[in-house]
Structure formats: C-alpha cells, structure tokens
Amino acid sequence: MLQYFLKRLLSLGLSLVAASIVIFLALEVVPGDPAAYMLGINAQEDTLNALREQLGLNGTILQRYLSWAGGLLVGDFGTSYTYRIPVTELIGERLWVSLPLALYALTLSTMIAFPAGIWAASRRGSYVDTGVMGVTQLGVAIPNFWFAMLMVLVFAINLRWFSAGGFPGWDEGVLAGLKALTLPAVALALPQASILTRVMRSSLLDTLGEDFIRSARAKGLTRGQAMWRHALRNALIPVLTIMGLQFSFLLAGAIIIENVFYLPGLGRLVFQAISSRDLIVVESVVMLLVFAVILVNFSVDLAYALVDPRLRGRR
Numbered sequence: 001m002l003q004y005f006l007k008r009l010l011s012l013g014l015s016l017v018a019a020s021i022v023i024f025l026a027l028e029v030v031p032g033d034p035a036a037y038m039l040g041i042n043a044q045e046d047t048l049n050a051l052r053e054q055l056g057l058n059g060t061i062l063q064r065y066l067s068w069a070g071g072l073l074v075g076d077f078g079t080s081y082t083y084r085i086p087v088t089e090l091i092g093e094r095l096w097v098s099l100p101l102a103l104y105a106l107t108l109s110t111m112i113a114f115p116a117g118i119w120a121a122s123r124r125g126s127y128v129d130t131g132v133m134g135v136t137q138l139g140v141a142i143p144n145f146w147f148a149m150l151m152v153l154v155f156a157i158n159l160r161w162f163s164a165g166g167f168p169g170w171d172e173g174v175l176a177g178l179k180a181l182t183l184p185a186v187a188l189a190l191p192q193a194s195i196l197t198r199v200m201r202s203s204l205l206d207t208l209g210e211d212f213i214r215s216a217r218a219k220g221l222t223r224g225q226a227m228w229r230h231a232l233r234n235a236l237i238p239v240l241t242i243m244g245l246q247f248s249f250l251l252a253g254a255i256i257i258e259n260v261f262y263l264p265g266l267g268r269l270v271f272q273a274i275s276s277r278d279l280i281v282v283e284s285v286v287m288l289l290v291f292a293v294i295l296v297n298f299s300v301d302l303a304y305a306l307v308d309p310r311l312r313g314r315r
Contacts, residue, residue: 012298019290024065027279068283077284082276087284090269097167098265101181102250108189109196109246117200122227124205139194148187148260155183165262184261188254192246199242203235244300248293
C-alpha cells in the first residue's frame with residue numbers, strides 16, 4: 001500500500017508542474033496589457049513601464065513563471081493588480097463560499113443518488129426502475145442555470161422561503177449561511193444526482209451479473225442479501241470516479257450558478273478577474289482549482305485501493 005501511495009503522490013506532483021506551465025503559458029498568449037487596461041488608453045509610455053515594473057510584468061517569461069511558481073510553493077500567490085491586496089486573501093474569502101457550496105451540493109447529490117440507484121437496480125424492469133430512469137433523464141437534460149432561475153421564481157419570489165441571492169456571511173450563523181446556499185446547492189445537485197443515479201444503477205446491475213454473485217446466490221443468499229453483502233461494495237469503483245469528477249466540477253464549474261445567485265465565490269472571482277485583466281488572480285485561482293481536481297483524483301485512487309485491494313498491485 002505504501003508503494004502504491006508513493007507512486008500516486010509522484011504522479012500528483014508531476015501533474016501539478018505540467019498544469020502550472022500550461023496555465024501560465026495559456027494566459028501569456030491572451031491579448032491585452034494589464035497595465036494599459038488599468039491606466040487607460042491615454043496613459044504615457046513611461047507611466048505604463050513604471051506600472052509594469054511594479055507589477056512584475058517586465059521580466060522574461062521564464063523569470064515571471066519562476067517567480068509565480070516559487071511563490072505558489074510557499075503559499076504566496078502574489079498581489080492582485082485590481083484590488084491591490086494579496087491574492088491569498090481574496091481566495092480565502094471566496095473559498096469559504098465555494099467550498100461549502102460544493103460539499104453541500106455533493107452531499108445532496110449522494111443522498112439522492114445512492115438510494116435511487118439501488119432502488120432502481122433492485123427492481124430492474126419494473127415501473128419503479130422505468131420511473132427512476134425517466135426522472136434522471138429529465139434531470140440530465142435540464143440546464144442547471146434554468147433550474148436555478150426557476151427555483152428563484154418559485155421559492156424566493158412567490159413563496160418567499162429563501163432570498164433571491166447574496167450571501168450574509170458565516171458571521172451571521174451557520175444556519176443563515178446554509179439557508180443562503182440551499183437553492184444554489186439544489187440547482188447544482190439535481191443534475192449531478194441524475195448522473196450518479198444512472199451510474200450507480202448500471203454498475204450495480206453489472207456486478208449482480210458476476211460469477212461470484214451467482215455463487216453467493218447458490219449458497220442460499222437472497223438477491224437482496226447478495227446485493228448488500230457483496231455487490232454494493234464492488235459496484236462502488238465507477239461511482240467513486242464519478243463522485244470525484246462531480247466534486248471537481250462543483251468546485252470549479254459553479255460560475256454560472258454563482259452569478260445567478262450573486263454569490264461571492266471563486267467562480268465569480270475568476271469572472272471578475274478576467275473582465276479586469278487581473279491575470280495573477282486568474283492564474284492563481286485556476287491553479288488552485290487544478291490542484292483541487294488532482295487532489296480529489298488522488299484521493300479517489302486511494303479509495304479504489306481500499307475498496308478493491310486487487311488494484312494495489314496493478315499500478
């Protein structure tokens with residue numbers, strides 16, 4: 001298990017290095033000068049050069065990359081061009097919205113998908129199975145931003161159970177924060193729950209057709225007993241993969257939902273930074289999100305080994 005862990009850790013490190021190079025070079029080729037954007041089109045060239053020097057934009061590409069990457073290693077993400085405060089501070093403020101939102105949505109998705117997928121698989125071909133698959137097909141087809149606006153119309157404007165947007169801050173209490181995140185979390189969770197339900201059902205049905213399940217049935221176990229004791233654990237590997245991908249998507253891909261509900265999260269921060277050419281913020285936030293994705297995949301790989309020990313000797 002230790003050797004398996006070290007191999008995956010090395011892969012994680014190499015992936016981060018490659019990702020940092022790609023992110024930096026991709027933003028380097030984006031047209032536009034942050035200094036000219038900040039000072040306006042009528043700024044003098046000497047003023048522009050002074051600001052570029054202050055922002056660290058006058059060095060070579062290699063110098064700028066090494067400076068940025070070296071800062072990342074010690075937790076220094078640089079200073080925002082627009083806000084003139086450390087990027088770490090900006091990210092820290094927004095992360096306390098995006099991370100709870102992603103965890104909240106993933107929890108709701110899992111709580112819906114696991115019972116629904118198991119229920120549909122245990123009643124394959126029945127009206128229950130058909131109904132669950134029909135509902136999940138509808139959930140996959142409906143865009144989450146449209147569903148978010150529909151929930152605002154129903155639960156915020158008509159029923160007035162929730163606010164239409166904004167975030168009061170965790171200083172107002174956990175319940176107030178969770179209430180503000182409930183509609184966005186539901187909007188994010190339902191499409192993901194539909195996908196996870198279908199994967200759970202498919203994986204469980206495939207596992208129920210394996211030889212070891214037939215052997216368990218031949219020894220006297222009922223279909224339900226064989227499913228709960230043997231099939232469910234073996235069916236979790238593809239489900240864990242989807243859950244890892246979903247968490248990464250929920251953390252990094254909630255920009256539309258954050259804008260619908262005016263949530264001060266990472267997605268909205270990136271959108272604002274792109275609009276203002278604040279490249280250091282864009283680079284740092286995207287790198288942080290890439291790190292989160294790679295870390296989640298690393299954790300999922302370890303979970304594979306715990307669920308199925310046979311995988312430890314294959315990698």
